[in-house]
Amino acid sequence: MEVRPGKVLLDEKEIAARLDGLAEEIREFYGGMPIVIVGVLDGCLIFLADLVRRFEMPLELALVKVRTYIDEAAPQKPPDVPMGELGGVAGRHVLVVDDIYDTGATLAALKSEITAAGAGSVRLCALLEKKREHEQEVHLDFCGFRIPDVFVVGYGLDYAGRWRNLPHVAVLEGYDETPPVV
Numbered sequence: 001m002e003v004r005p006g007k008v009l010l011d012e013k014e015i016a017a018r019l020d021g022l023a024e025e026i027r028e029f030y031g032g033m034p035i036v037i038v039g040v041l042d043g044c045l046i047f048l049a050d051l052v053r054r055f056e057m058p059l060e061l062a063l064v065k066v067r068t069y070i071d072e073a074a075p076q077k078p079p080d081v082p083m084g085e086l087g088g089v090a091g092r093h094v095l096v097v098d099d100i101y102d103t104g105a106t107l108a109a110l111k112s113e114i115t116a117a118g119a120g121s122v123r124l125c126a127l128l129e130k131k132r133e134h135e136q137e138v139h140l141d142f143c144g145f146r147i148p149d150v151f152v153v154g155y156g157l158d159y160a161g162r163w164r165n166l167p168h169v170a171v172l173e174g175y176d177e178t179p180p181v182v
C-alpha cells in the first residue's frame with residue numbers, strides 16, 4: 001500500500017478555532033510578562049507561526065532543532081538539544097512550543113536542559129498529544145488536541161520530509177506502525 005495522507009483528523013477550521021483558545025490560555029497565564037518562546041524545529045514551524053501571531057505580549061523567539069526521528073520514523077535516542085543555539089535563557093520565562101508529545105523524550109530533554117541553564121520558569125506547549133503511555137511523562141501546560149496513537153502528517157508534521165505543508169492534520173495511510181528494533 002502506498003504511504004500517503006488519509007483520513008483528516010483535524011481540519012483547518014478546527015485548528016484555527018483551537019489556536020484562538022490556546023492563545024487565550026497562554027496570554028492569561030503569563031499576564032503580559034515577557035517570555036521567550038522556544039520553538040522546536042522543524043515540526044513546530046506552522047503551529048508556531050500561527051500561534052505567535054495571536055499574541056501582543058512582549059516575547060522573543062528562539063528556535064532549536066532537536067531531531068528525534070529519522071526519515072523512516074524510527075526513534076533516535078536520546079534527543080540532542082543544541083543549547084548553544086538558544087542564547088541566554090537564564091532568568092527568563094520560557095515557553096517551549098513543539099508539534100507533538102509522543103514518547104515524551106524531546107520535551108523531557110528540553111525541559112531539563114533549559115531548567116539546567118537557569119531559566120526562571122519552563123512551561124511546555126504542544127499542538128498534539130498522543131493518547132498513549134509516554135516513555136517519559138511530562139506535564140503539558142498547554143495542549144491543542146489529544147489524538148489517538150496514530151502517525152499523523154500535515155500542519156508542520158512530516159513523513160520523510162513530505163506533507164508538512166498540508167493545511168490540516170491527517171492520519172498517514174499505508175504506514176507500517178511496527179516499532180523499529182533499536
Ligand code: 5GP
Nearest residue numbers: 043068101102103104105106151152157158
Ligand atoms: P517524542 O517522541 O520525543 O515525544 O516526539 C519527538 C518528535 O517525533 C516530535 O516532535 C515529532 O517531530 C515526531 N513525531 C512523533 N509522533 C509523530 C507523528 O505522529 N507524526 C509525525 N510526523 N511526527 C511525529
Ligand code: MG
Nearest residue numbers: 041042043099
Ligand atoms: Mg519534532
